[in-house]
Amino acid sequence: MNFDRKNLTNDQLLDLYKRLVKPRLIEEKMLILIRQGKVSKWFSGIGQEAISVGVTAVLDNDEYILPMHRNLGVFTGRDIPLYRLFSQWQGKANGFTKGRDRSFHFGTQQYKIIGMISHLGPQLGIADGIALANKLQHNGKITAVFTGEGATSEGDFHEALNIAAVWELPVMFIIENNGYGLSTPTDEQFRCENLADKGIGYGMESHIIDGNNILDVYNKLSELKASMKVNPRPVLLEFKTFRMRGHEEASGTKYVPSALMDTWAIKDPVENYRKFLSEKGILSEDFDTALRREIKADIDESLALANAEPEIEATYNEELNDVYKTHQYQEVKPSDEIKNIRFIDAISSSLRQSMERYDNLVIMGQDIAEYGGAFKITDGFVTQFGKERVRNTPICESAVVSAGMGLSINGYKAIVEMQFADFVSTGFNPIVNLLAKTHYRWQEKADVVVRMPCGGGSQAGPFHSQTNEAWFTKTPGLKVVYPAFPYDAKGLLNESINDPNPVLFFEHKQLYRSVYQDVPTDYYTIPLGKATLLKEGNQVTIIAFGAAVHWALETLAKNPEISADLLDLRTLQPLDTEAIYASVKKTGKAIIYQEDSLFGGIASDISALLMENCFKYLDAPVKRAASLDSPIPFTKALEDQYLPKGRFEKELLELLNY
DSSP: OOOOOTTOOHHHHHHHHHHHHHHHHHHHHHHHHHHTTSOSOOOOOTTOHHHHHHHHHHSOTTSOEEOOTTOHHHHHHTTOOHHHHHHHHTTOTTSSSTTSSOTTOOOBTTTTBOOOOTTOTHHHHHHHHHHHHHHHHTOOOOEEEEEETGGGGSHHHHHHHHHHHHHTOOEEEEEEEOSEETTEEGGGTOOSSOGGGGGGGGTOEEEEEETTOHHHHHHHHHHHHHHHHHSOOOEEEEEEOOOOSOSSGGGOSTTSOHHHHHHHHTTOHHHHHHHHHHHTTSSOHHHHHHHHHHHHHHHHHHHHHHHHSOOOOOOHHHHHHTSSOOOOOOOOOOOSOEEEEEHHHHHHHHHHHHHHHOTTEEEEETTOSTTOOTTSTTTTHHHHHOTTTEEEOOSOSHHHHHHHHHHHHTTOEEEEEOSSGGGGGGGHHIIIIIIHHHHHHHOOOOOEEEEEEEOOSSOOOTTTOOOOTHHHHTSTTOEEEOOOSHHHHHHHHHHHHHSSSOEEEEEEHHHHTTOEEEEESSOOOOOTTOOEEEEOOSSEEEEEOTHHHHHHHHHHHHOTTOOEEEEEOOEEETTOHHHHHHHHHHHSOEEEEEEEESTTSHHHHHHHHHHHHSGGGOSSOOEEEEEOSSOOOSSHHHHHHHSTHHHHHHHHHHHHTO
16 A cells, blocks of 8 residues: 655654544444443444544534544544543433434534434435535535445435535535445445546546545545635545445444455555554654553543443433423514515515524525525515525425535524425435434434425315325424414414424415415514414314315304304414313314325324313314325316315214214
8 A cells, every 4th residue: 555645744644643543442442342242233434444534634623524323533533532422322421312312323513523314315415504504604614424335326415416516515525435335235336337427427526535545535635625615616535445344243244255355454544554654664663552552541441431420311301301402482573564465475574584684594495596486485585685595406305405404503594495395205304304303312403494385276186285294293303383374474484483493384375375464564473382263162163274274264154153163273283282172171072174184194183182181071072174085186076075175064063963
């Protein structure tokens, strides 16, 4: 192995050696602990240390790195105290996740490290968002994100690289091509000769680097970093290396040909670099011995601290209180100046006034810039706020949601517009596994609002008409808002943007231009989680949200003899159970009205809550009115049959006559 020191000093060369040895010695200790049964799982990076070490040595401490579970050198290179790492791996309180996630599945703002989730791909999009925030601040910072050759098969890889290329984001996309994704070899992962060749398709600069040669890694990345500061752009880097241990220790390496293991064993990045430094007279045996003794002592002391730390005690409050980041609602009262506007105008007004209120708020979505969005909600925003903050995205959802998370991590607020709520399915993973779980896992906010134009009634068929709130109301960590009136839509969207937690904000398309209301012209807020009582009565409680609220009003207008409480939920998560229970205890009967199909919808959960908490007050079984358990069809006759509007009156009257 040839090492080119270029203009590096002896001290710099030795510093790189120290950085290499530390993770290797920790790994060797972990393998002993595994054999002793003191550690349950370990993802080894033995043989790949030069990549993690080189990247971390090149980047400044305030530049974000997004590693994976074989990148111990990133964590040690940022000088995280070893006892905290051992505590993390043992699920102790001095770790980073309070025992809620294992190994390297965590992030830390203190050390500017953003850890992975097991789904791999979303972290590439997070890097885009972090880099976008850096670019908007013109601070010259670089972001580095790791992935393996296996994860390059995921759609998120394509989406993230494409976005970075189109937006010219300063991201180093680092592929550790270590031969295997668990047991699947590279020839079953891709057909191009080199993964770096994929850069051509994105119009992106790419390089192949010997991932086992610390000086090749360090020198090339130093050169690239200097260039990227002057000319911000993404770069794709394929590091050729090999995984000398199993995917994790329990899986072993029996599936790897022994000759291949032998070939790579002689390319060991630590041992070869040690020989180079020794031969050049830079590293003495005494220095090496003393260094290793010092590191081993630190390992043993840190391990003893972690072992002495008590096991985490499970408490309901501790767990539930961390699902959401604490947010103190601050009421902003509306002025007396009002204007009669449509639902769609209320949404637009909220977005505009929030953009004025927060200069760190970025809106992203398909066709939202000059075109103004599919429904023209952001029409004129580019003129007022500029294309940096009102960003057209490529046609993709997953990486854009992840980029929203990256913006949040790096000090921004993000709004992601789904052109139609139906399309969120291709962005589902980062919403339910990334946004929803991040605060619970390592106490990082996810300051992202996902806008969801939804609903039927316009004959748009199965892919443009769903009202899919139930996909998200069951996911802890998400907030779900679904207003029915312009006044509520504006105030609730303002507060959703204020809230540092992820919010799915549903906007029924049929209400956009059909519902008018007097709405304050200036900025105001409405708290999330508070229902509103639209009508008061004593015979029955109607619980509804979205377009179903208006359908219920029509039914009550047609049947003036019915004395009903009509409760508009407005927010589905958190749910205003207090208002629901109070009304049902008063009337004794309840019907829940939703547009979504019946089975598995939120009406089912509300019904169960009523049976559990209000059973002795009920004079009849709780009823649910909902759409058919089929996809929503296109033809008007079929769509009319699908929607519950034609059945609600009959079911309401049956309940009253029970």
